[in-house]
Amino acid sequence: MYPIASLPFRQLVCAALLGLAGFVQAAELKPISVALIGDSTQTERQGYGTGFCANLVEEVTCINEAKGGASTRTYRRDGLWDKALARKPDWMLIQFGHNDVESKAHADRETKLETEYPANLRRFIEEARAAGIRPVLVTSIARRYYQPDGKIQDDLMGHVAAMKKVAEEMQVPLVDLHTVSQAHMEKLGEVEGHKLGPTKRDPEGNTVPDKTHFNRAGSFVFGRIAAEAVADAVPELAPYVKAEAAQP
Numbered sequence: 569m570y571p572i573a574s575l576p577f578r579q580l581v582c583a584a585l586l587g588l589a590g591f592v593q594a595a596e597l598k599p600i601s602v603a604l605i606g607d608s609t610q611t612e613r614q615g616y617g618t619g620f621c622a623n624l625v626e627e628v629t630c631i632n633e634a635k636g637g638a639s640t641r642t643y644r645r646d647g648l649w650d651k652a653l654a655r656k657p658d659w660m661l662i663q664f665g666h667n668d669v670e671s672k673a674h675a676d677r678e679t680k681l682e683t684e685y686p687a688n689l690r691r692f693i694e695e696a697r698a699a700g701i702r703p704v705l706v707t708s709i710a711r712r713y714y715q716p717d718g719k720i721q722d723d724l725m726g727h728v729a730a731m732k733k734v735a736e737e738m739q740v741p742l743v744d745l746h747t748v749s750q751a752h753m754e755k756l757g758e759v760e761g762h763k764l765g766p767t768k769r770d771p772e773g774n775t776v777p778d779k780t781h782f783n784r785a786g787s788f789v790f791g792r793i794a795a796e797a798v799a800d801a802v803p804e805l806a807p808y809v810k811a812e813a814a815q816p
Contacts, residue, residue, distance in 0.1 A: 597807060601629040605643070605652055605692075606663035609709050610634035614766075614781040616709065619791020622814035625807075631657055639667035639677040640688035649692070653699050659805065660696050661798065662689070663745070665708030665727035666780065681726050689734045704802055705735045706743040709790060710750035712765060712779040714758040720750050743801045745794055752793055764789055788816045 602624070609615040611634045621630035633652040635643065643649050643664070652660070668679040679685040689705065696703040707728045713721040728746045735742035753761045762777040764786030770776045782790060792813045799806040 597625065597627045599627045599629070600659065600808065601631060601655075601657040602659045602661065602805075602808075603631040603652055603655065603657035604634045604663075605649075605660050606634045606706070607638045607666050607708075608634070608636035608781060609666060610661075610663055611636055612787075616782055616787050616790040616794055618784070619786075619788035619814065619816075620794045621791070622788065623792050623795035623810050625810055628808050629657075631655060634663075637667055637674075637677065638664070639679060640664045640685055640692070641679050642667070642677045644688070644691075649695075653695065653701070656699060657701060659802075660692075660701050660703045661706050661743070662692055662696075662703055663706035663708060664689070665724050665731065666711075668727060669723070681730060685727065686730050686734050689731060690738060693734070693738050693740055704741045704743060704798070705731050706794075706798075707731050707746035709745050709794075710753055712753055712758075712761050712777070714753075714761065718754060718757060720753055722750065741802045743794070743797045745797050748793055748797050749790060752790075784816050788814060 604610045604617055604620070607615075610617050610620075610632070612618045612632055614636060615634060617632045617634060621632065624630055633648065633655070635646075635648055638646075638648065664685075667674065667677050668681075668685050670678045670681070679688060693703045693705075708724050710720055711723065713723065715721050724746060728744075732742060732744075734740070756764075762779075764783060765781055766778045766783050767775050768778045795809045799809040
């Protein structure tokens with residue numbers, strides 16, 4: 569039999585104390601609700617929403633209020649913002665940009681980069697705060713527009729910069745998902761990167777990669793990246809992100 573001061577006994581005690589500390593820490597986590605407010609790249613069907621929510625601990629009620637095709641203009645116009653406010657989540661992760669880009673094909677949803685887009689973000693922030701909700705701005709996840717050199721062609725830089733400016737002006741936490749997602753896409757390379765998204769038909773009827781949206785595997789890869797980015801940018805939310813990545 570080992571004496572009381574023996575190494576195995578001390579290890580057993582330490583392990584028990586560490587386990588108890590972990591249990592107490594988990595027990596002290598206050599239940600919270602987090603809402604995803606954005607476009608299709610956040611949704612459960614086409615975006616990283618499913619993977620993101622799967623990477624949060626059970627104390628989090630993860631509410632997906634993202635809508636395909638939404639911009640800062642249409643999200644309010646179509647009543648989605650009022651609906652999200654009415655749910656009164658503790659936190660809102662607000663990500664817009666993809667559909668705010670000026671486009672002849674979608675003039676009804678585009679916004680002016682220098683004026684309307686930042687004004688819409690400011691109004692979201694003000695109204696969320698007035699409702700007792702803590703807003704967080706999230707830069708748009710990158711598209712998989714691979715160039716011959718393996719780098720991503722960035723078509724969202726203007727909106728990313730505008731969002732960063734609003735976040736600084738209004739002292740709102742900023743999750744720079746655009747930068748970290750683009751870096752990961754470039755690390756993966758074009759072949760592996762496109763495996764994380766669905767396919768679609770081009771105007772000629774050919775099957776081509778959908779370079780914006782995600783399949784289930786992609787949702788979990790980029791959902792984890794988004795969750796880790798949130799933990800890094802918002803210390804209060806870090807304990808609510810699982811230590812290990814969730815699996816599809």
